[in-house]
Amino acid sequence: MKKTTKFGETVEGYNIPVLNEREIRAAAGILFFFTFLSLMFILFKGNFLMIKYVITAFMADFLIRVLIKPKFAPTLIIGRLIVSRQNPEYVGAAQKKLAWMIGVFLSVTMFVLMVVVNSYSIITGLICLICLVFLFFESVFGICLGCIFYNLIYKEKAQHCPGEICDVKSKHDIQKTSFLQILIVIGMIGFIVLLAVLFNGNFSVKPHDLFGIVQK
Numbered sequence: 001m002k003k004t005t006k007f008g009e010t011v012e013g014y015n016i017p018v019l020n021e022r023e024i025r026a027a028a029g030i031l032f033f034f035t036f037l038s039l040m041f042i043l044f045k046g047n048f049l050m051i052k053y054v055i056t057a058f059m060a061d062f063l064i065r066v067l068i069k070p071k072f073a074p075t076l077i078i079g080r081l082i083v084s085r086q087n088p089e090y091v092g093a094a095q096k097k098l099a100w101m102i103g104v105f106l107s108v109t110m111f112v113l114m115v116v117v118n119s120y121s122i123i124t125g126l127i128c129l130i131c132l133v134f135l136f137f138e139s140v141f142g143i144c145l146g147c148i149f150y151n152l153i154y155k156e157k158a159q160h161c162p163g164e165i166c167d168v169k170s171k172h173d174i175q176k177t178s179f180l181q182i183l184i185v186i187g188m189i190g191f192i193v194l195l196a197v198l199f200n201g202n203f204s205v206k207p208h209d210l211f212g213i214v215q216k
Contacts (some may be wrong), residue, residue, distance in 0.1 A: 008070070008093025014160065017069075018072060018090040021142065021162050029139035031058060035132055051128075052115050059107035065100045095158040099134075099146025106131055108130030 008017025035058070038051040057074075065073045070093075106127050113124050137143040142162045148156045193201075 007097050011090055014090060016159055017093040018160060019093045019096055020080070020083075021085050021089040021091040022083040022089075023076055023079035024096065024138050025142060025152075026082045026188060027073070027075035028135045030075050030078060031061075032132065032135035032139050035128070035135065039128060039132070048114070048120070054105060055110045055114055059104070059111045062100055062103045062107055065103055070096075089162070090160055091162050092158055092160040094154075095147040095150035095161070096144065098150045098153070099144050102146045102149070103131075103134070139208075 006017055008019055011018050011130040034054050035051075038054045041050050061073050061075050067078070070076055110124060110127050110131075113119055113121070134145050137145050144162060147158060151200065
C-alpha cells in the first residue's frame, strides 16, 4: 500500500492534523515586514532589488510548506524559535494548506512577472497589496483570510480555526461592543479629519534638529 505524506502534525487530543497558529502568525509577521519594507524602497527610492529577493524567498518558503512539510519552511522555523516559550495554539492543517496554496499561486505569479520577465504593472501592484493584506490580518488579528475559502470549496467544515471561530458560540460580555464605543471610534476618525483640515500646514513643516547634532 502506498504511504501518503501527512500534512500537519499529530497532537494528542486532536483527531485531525494540526499546526501551531502562534508560529504561523510569527512567520506571517516576518514576511509582512520584509514585503512592506521592500515596497517602501519601491515607492520612495524606485529600487526594485529588495522586492525581487523577497518574492523569491516568499515563493520558496510557501512551496516548501505545501509540497514538502510546513515544519521545514524557513520562516515557520524562525517563527517557532521566536514563540517557543509560548503555549501552542493548535489549528486545523487542512485549511492552512489551502490558504498557502493561494500564497503559492500569488508568489509564483509575482516571481514570473517581476523576476523572470523583469516587469511591473497594475497586476503586480494588486498582488502585492493582496499579499500585504493577507499577511497583516494573519499576523496582527490572527485572521486567516485564505482559510475562509476552505468552507466555500469543501463540504467538510474546517476544524480548530484560530480563536475557535469555526464554532458557533455567543460572545462573552468582554467581547461585546456598545453603541457608545462605536461612537467613540467614529469621533476619533472625525477628530483626525478635523486635524487634517485645520493643522495640515503646521504638521507639514519639517521638524528641526533639537540638539543641533546633524550638520547641514
